[in-house]
Amino acid sequence: MARIAVGGFQHETNTFAPQQATWDEFVRADAWPPLLRGPEMIAGVEGFNIPIAGAVKRLAELGHEIVPLAWAAAAPASYVTEDAYEKMWALFDEDLKKLGPFDAVYLDLHGAMVAENTEDGEGELLARIRRVVGNELPIVASLDYHANLTPEMARLATALVGYRTYPHIDMAVTGKRAVELLDKLLREKRPVYRAYRQLDFLIPLVWQCTFIEPAKAIFDLVGELEAGEKSHNQGIVSVTHTPGFPPADIAQCGPALVVYGHDKEAVEAAADKLAATVKAQEKAFAGELLDPDQAALRAIELAKKAKKPIVLADVQDNPGAGGTSDTIGLLAALMRHKAKGAVIGMIVDEGAAKAAVETGEGNIMHRGIGAVVGYAGEKPVVADWRVVKLSDGIFTGTGPFYGGARFQIGPMALVTDEASGVSAVLACKRIQAADQEMFRTVGVEPSKVPILALKSTVHFRADFQPIAETILVVQSPGAHITDPVDMPYKHLRKGMRLRPMGPVHV
Secondary structure: OOEEEEEEEEOOEOOOOOOOEOHHHHHOOOOOOOOEEOOHHHHHOOOOOOHHHHHHHHHHHOOOEEEEEEEEEOOOEOOEOHHHHHHHHHHHHHHHHHHOOOOEEEEEEOOOOOEOOEOOHHHHHHHHHHHHHOOOOOEEEEEOOOOOOOHHHHHHOOEEEEOOOOOOOOHHHHHHHHHHHHHHHHHHOOOOEEEEEEOOEOOOHHHOOOOOOOHHHHHHHHHHHHHHHHHOOOOEEEEEEEOOOOOOOOOOOOOEEEEEEOOHHHHHHHHHHHHHHHHHOHHHOOOOOEOHHHHHHHHHHHHOOOOOOEEEEEHHHOHHHOOOOOOOHHHHHHHHOOOOOOEEEEEEOHHHHHHHHHHOOOOEEEEEEOOOOOHHHOOOEEEEEEEEEEEOOEEEOOOOOOOOOEEEOOOEEEEEEOOOOEEEEEEOOOOOOOOOHHHHOOOOOHHHOOEEEEOOOOOOHHHHHHHOOEEEEEOOOOOOOOOHHHOOOOOOOOOOEOOOOOOEOO
């Protein structure tokens, strides 16, 4: 049995987003748990589809002593404030010094954190931990699929283990895989070689989905390389590929991969093979993007013959990538074209949601909704909104991505503009529309509506693709810019292509 310190610090930073991640954002609960420290962490993460939940469960099964440090996550936004970063580090620093010595450390990290005081949030965290525990202690971290896996992160961690699905239905599984690798390294005590590669083009998030090609085949290869090499005793113990998080204006933004194993030649060969495969598929990372009016008109036409909902992905206002979840481009288009029966969610407008509560079910409120932040100069959509159904915003997710998540997102409301027949789900906190329960809690059965618009880029596919007739990708205003060419990079390293087969950053 080994003494293993366990902690986590999660944030996906869209440096172009208008809202920062403050300490309060890390402290409070939303879909994920609040800030947890010490023994409360074990019970606090149980049942969630997050890496640390899978990790602590598996460590207990393996018989190791878990020494809980601190864990916190905040919704995707712009830079983590220096105050938040340093407050979290202070917890780690105190606990690492007070609770040691340890035999190893497991960390639940994202991999795309950018703070006001460091553009490589995870690399800096690992460097600080190394200064406390030394260079020899095994440190294994799980990473998000969208990590911008930097050279510093690869150098400082003993091993990094990333998700293999987008939508991320394997988050807890990845935590489990990470600590199983840590357990193996502790038991075998064999030298581990690392091969790290970076790709030279950015991949838009919307085309990184592992439900579709080319990412599906690439991640099939990731699994095959790891499993196949193991079965042939080639000494490969772990293979991770991270397609990257483009809305991060840092030097090391972009796709990367890392392979670990006991046979140096096999490790290098596997890394070269995977890098060549991703490179060969560069041209395939593309698809059709519709403007709001095109999407509304096509959805209305398709819905006439469809037996299942036409799903519209409002990809640029995805709160899961730093969007404000309150832009109204798609909502206004649906209303303009009278897409009767269409429902859009979720519009994060705390004032409107609370006004709906005051108005009461069945009554009409005349006011604007959405455009609270006013991104791209947008104004709220003013109409006579009938309050159809209210909710306290407390419910449990049931889909593959958010399954088990205990939502606490404040008052919610379903409101309908009777002139157009279009409805909107109002909420108080930014949560990606990736679970059907978000609609059911305000009386909407998603499979029964003709047109369903979701503020999400890809995660929605896990729960909504099975009920969709077809999915249309919409390029409506929002802080998550879909095409990296449109992002005003200042710090990205020179030579990176700003999209697959696209222009080069100079």
